[in-house]
Amino acid sequence: MTCPFCRHRQDRVIDSRESKEGDLIRRRRECLKCMRRFTTYERSDEIPYMVVKRDGRRERFDRQKVLEGLLRACEKRPVPIAKLAEVVDTVESMLAENPEREVSTAAIGEMVLERLKKLDKIAYVRFASVYKDFQDAESFLVELKELFQDGK
Numbered sequence: 477m478t479c480p481f482c483r484h485r486q487d488r489v490i491d492s493r494e495s496k497e498g499d500l501i502r503r504r505r506e507c508l509k510c511m512r513r514f515t516t517y518e519r520s521d522e523i524p525y526m527v528v529k530r531d532g533r534r535e536r537f538d539r540q541k542v543l544e545g546l547l548r549a550c551e552k553r554p555v556p557i558a559k560l561a562e563v564v565d566t567v568e569s570m571l572a573e574n575p576e577r578e579v580s581t582a583a584i585g586e587m588v589l590e591r592l593k594k595l596d597k598i599a600y601v602r603f604a605s606v607y608k609d610f611q612d613a614e615s616f617l618v619e620l621k622e623l624f625q626d627g628k
Contacts (some may be wrong), residue, residue, distance in 0.1 A: 477505060484509035519624065523570050526578045534578065537571060539564050549603035555596045558613055563591045597623060 478485050484507050490502040501518040503553040509576055525537040546560045567587045571579060593600045 479507035479510060479512065480514050481512045482507060482510040522579050527584065528578050528580045529579060537568075537579070537619055539568055539583075542567060542584065545603065545606070546588065546592070546599075549599040550596060551591065551605075553596050553599050555599060563588060564597070566591060591624070593623070 477487050479487060486508045487505040489503050490506050490513065493502045494500070495502070497592065499519060503516045503518065505516060506513050524536045527537050528534055541558060543564050546563060547557070550560060558598060567584060569588060571584075587603060589600060589607065591610060592603055600623065601620065608615075
């Protein structure tokens, strides 16, 4: 660390404290040349996960958006919110394990659909209708047929 007072590059750490949240370390340092004290903060370098939209735009991954989409799909369905939170947790964990920091909405949608299919077929169809952007009734029927074939 460079001393902010005399620009000397050697110091000693007097005290270290972790923040309540555990994401920050505060260090009190003393310059070995001028003997003045100063404070530094350390934080882990966290690179956010970016979602690549269909139109090419990029935005931060927002677990709340995924949960809201699931809530809409499961409206008036007997699916506990805890199960939906588990789906979002699983998707977020899969993103954290992925070395790539950018993921497409298509990949996230597939992860969600895969888990939603096991929870509730109606919610799956609702979510798929928005996610897959069915343009006509025929493509919707194809999806329904696949769903019924998988269920047998």
